[in-house]
Amino acid sequence: MTASHGVTLAIIGGSGLYQIDGFEAVSSHRIETPWGRPSDDIVEGQLEGIKVLFLPRHGRGHHIAPSDINYRANIAALKMLGATDLVSLSACGSFREEMAPGHFVLVDQFIDRTKSRPSSFFGSGLVAHVSMAHPVCAGLTGRVRDAAEEDGLTVHARGTYLAIEGPQFSSLAESQLYRSWGCDVIGMTAMPEARLAREAELPYALVGMVTDYDCWHAEEEAVSVTNVLEVLSGNAEKARHLVKTLATRLAGPRHPSPDGIETVLDYALVTADDKRDPAMVEKCRVIARRVLG
Ligand SMILES: CSC[C@H]1O[C@H](OP(=O)(O)O)[C@H](O)[C@@H]1O
Numbered sequence: 175m176t177a178s179h180g181v182t183l184a185i186i187g188g189s190g191l192y193q194i195d196g197f198e199a200v201s202s203h204r205i206e207t208p209w210g211r212p213s214d215d216i217v218e219g220q221l222e223g224i225k226v227l228f229l230p231r232h233g234r235g236h237h238i239a240p241s242d243i244n245y246r247a248n249i250a251a252l253k254m255l256g257a258t259d260l261v262s263l264s265a266c267g268s269f270r271e272e273m274a275p276g277h278f279v280l281v282d283q284f285i286d287r288t289k290s291r292p293s294s295f296f297g298s299g300l301v302a303h304v305s306m307a308h309p310v311c312a313g314l315t316g317r318v319r320d321a322a323e324e325d326g327l328t329v330h331a332r333g334t335y336l337a338i339e340g341p342q343f344s345s346l347a348e349s350q351l352y353r354s355w356g357c358d359v360i361g362m363t364a365m366p367e368a369r370l371a372r373e374a375e376l377p378y379a380l381v382g383m384v385t386d387y388d389c390w391h392a393e394e395e396a397v398s399v400t401n402v403l404e405v406l407s408g409n410a411e412k413a414r415h416l417v418k419t420l421a422t423r424l425a426g427p428r429h430p431s432p433d434g435i436e437t438v439l440d441y442a443l444v445t446a447d448d449k450r451d452p453a454m455v456e457k458c459r460v461i462a463r464r465v466l467g
C-alpha cells in the first residue's frame with residue numbers, strides 16, 4: 175500500500191454534539207455548494223497534528239429536522255474543503271439488550287426506510303451507480319475501534335443501522351419488526367449521508383452512540399427526547415475525546431482505503447461523454463473532480 179499526503183478528517187456531529195474541543199488555529203467556513211448551504215459553518219482546525227473539519231448536522235442550536243438536513247450540501251462542502259475521511263457521530267436507539275445506553279456501536283450495514291430525501295448527487299444527464307454492498311470504510315472503522323478501545327469505551331465492532339424518516343419515533347410494532355429483521359440500532363440521519371459519502375469517494379465510518387432501547391424493551395422506558403439528551407450529556411465528552419484519540423492515530427501519511435472507496439467512480443459513471451448534460455457535469459465536478467476534471 176502506498177502512502178500519500180496526510181489525512182483531513184471530517185467529523186459530522188449529531189444530536190448533543192455541536193462542537194469539538196481542543197482545536198488549534200481555528201477558522202470557520204461559510205460554504206455555498208451547487209446543492210445549497212450545509213447545515214452550518216464548518217470549523218477547521220488542527221487537532222493532535224492533523225487537519226480536522228467539523229460540521230454539526232442539525233446546525234448549532236439543533237434547528238434542522240432530520241428530513242430537512244441538506245445532506246448533499248453537507249457532504250459536498252466537506253469534500254470541497256479537502257476532507258479525505260469522514261467520521262459521523264450519531265445518537266441511536268438499540269434493538270439489542272447487550273448494546274446498552276452509553277455504549278458505542280460501529281455501524282457496518284444499513285437498512286434504509288427513509289422516504290423523502292434526495293439521496294444522490296447524480297441523475298439524468300450524468301448517471302452513476304455506486305456499490306453500497308459494504309457501505310462503510312472498514313479501514314477507517316477499524317481505526318475508530320482502536321481509538322475507542324484505547325479510550326476504554328464499551329464499543330461494539332459492528333451493527334446494522336435502521337434509518338427511519340422520523341421525526342416521530344417508531345411504534346411498538348415497527349420496533350418489534352426491525353428487531354425481527356436483525357437490525358441492531360435505529361436513527362434518523364445516517365441515510366442518505368452514507369450513500370452520498372460513497373458517491374463523493376469519501377471513506378465513511380459511523381459511530382452510533384446508544385441513548386435508549388427504542389420502545390421494544392419490556393422493562394425500559396420508551397425512547398423520548400428527554401432520555402436521549404440525558405444519556406448524550408454523559409456521552410458527548412466521551413465522543414469528543416474519541417475524536418482526539420482518533421486524530422492522534424491518524425497523524426502521519428494517509429493510506430488509501432483498503433476497499434478502493436477513493437476510486438469508486440472509475441466504474442460507476444455510465445453516461446456516454448456525448449450524452450452528458452453539461453450543467454450536471456459542472457454541478458457534480460465539486461464532488462467528482464478526480465473523474466470529471
Ligand atoms: C434528539 S432524538 C432524535 C434525533 O437524534 C438522532 O440524531 P443524530 O443522528 O443527528 O445524532 C436521531 O437520528 C434523530 O435525529
Ligand SMILES: Nc1ncnc2[nH]cnc12
Nearest residue numbers: 265266267361362388397
Ligand atoms: N430510538 C430512536 N429512534 C430514532 N432515532 C433515535 N435517536 C436516538 N434514539 C433513537
